[in-house]
Amino acid sequence: MSDDKAVTIPAQTTGEPSGGAATLTKDAAPGEVLLKVTGLKKHFPIKKGLLQRQVGAVHAVDGIDFEVRSGETLGVVGESGCGKSTMGRLITRLLEPTDGKVEFEGRDITHLGVGAMRPLRRDVQMIFQDPYSSLNPRHTIGTIIGAPFKLQGVMPEGGIKKEVQRLLSVVGLNPEHYNRYPHEFSGGQRQRIGIARALALNPKLVVADEPVSALDVSIQAQVVNLLDDLQQELGLTYVIIAHDLSVVRHVSDRIAVMYLGKIVELADRELLYKSPMHPYTKALMSAVPIPDPRRKNAKSERILLKGDVPSPISPPSGCRFHTRCWKATEICKTTEPKLVELRPGQQVACHHPENFADQAPQDTVLLTAAKEAAELVADEVLAESAQTSAAVAAEVAEAETEAETPEAAETPESPEADAPEAEVSEEEPPAKEK
């Protein structure tokens, strides 16, 4: 980690006539929406035969909506093949979306061409997973980190070499190693080089795609902490993609959980950890050990998921997770649940959420697949899940009753006021048939 904490980005001058001097001002104030994604899709066509006729498509990203606010870190998690990297490449416009909209600072950038995207490339940068293949082995690290200045026609104050050396010290590397080649560095150091390159043009948004998964576990924390420090110092906004929650849990403000091209849960970190609502989130969380001494006696039952993620070529109907979910009923197979905000700061797409009142309590018969999936879930987890859902349902019912009572008292003259508007069930939701 760098000792050089006093990071200052000098003003840069640009060769572009229209660009003007690159300023240090972050246009979006902290908390304002920097990036907005609506109905975003990417379907990769599958072509066959001599005529290369399209016979199908990989539904890598299949209609997602989210926002990234200035200064925050949005973590994106999900198993391999869920479309996280494709999403990262779509929002950095390295891929052309099939459908939907990407807005950056209020500007629609969905279909900007190469030329129009050029100035924007400064503001949106990407850090890649593999620090071995993402750095050209024939170039010195001075050339690699200095490349963005040349590509963008930007001349930093004091020259490129001085700026590259400053960036090296910012990411905790020796500025004297300017003339060395990537193979002379360890994996962690190479990832620091990738970070220095991404930071060169003082970006507003950095999308980091599995930034530490290729590194030794002992090095991972150092790189994550470096990203965290840089965010504090430079006011960066991050989208950090990871396949499990262990990497993003400490650095994210909000977390989006992806499954087969969809966001199934999007919540403030605290809420997600305290009471995950989507069964898939719960399963992902159960795979992460909790290094908390206060919880050493707490049950940490693992939830094993049945089989692999289904093919994104023909994703399951309804809720895509229904083939592996231990709570799935008929409605899950037939009707796709919408991503809705069930609690302030917590959106979820599930008919039978955890830690919340059942959204389809009339639908009680478990699918055969759910019974098989339940075999892999510890009895304690199933019991706890039923218990918390029942408790939340009772709480919700109680809150509704309280909310209705004063209203009725205020309008005693109304004949309807005496009669309860809706029956509030005191009953626990019916137990799922096993």
Ligand SMILES: Nc1ncnc2c1ncn2[C@@H]1O[C@H](COP(=O)(O)OP(=O)(O)OP(=O)(O)O)[C@@H](O)[C@H]1O
């Ligand atoms: N260029 C492409 N052409 C065809 N299919 C693709 C392409 N890129 C990705 N896919 C497919 O899209 C799906 C989503 O891939 P993606 O890499 O986005 O997932 P991921 O969640 O990032 O997984 P991983 O962590 O393994 O990278 C996968 O089935 C993948 O095979």
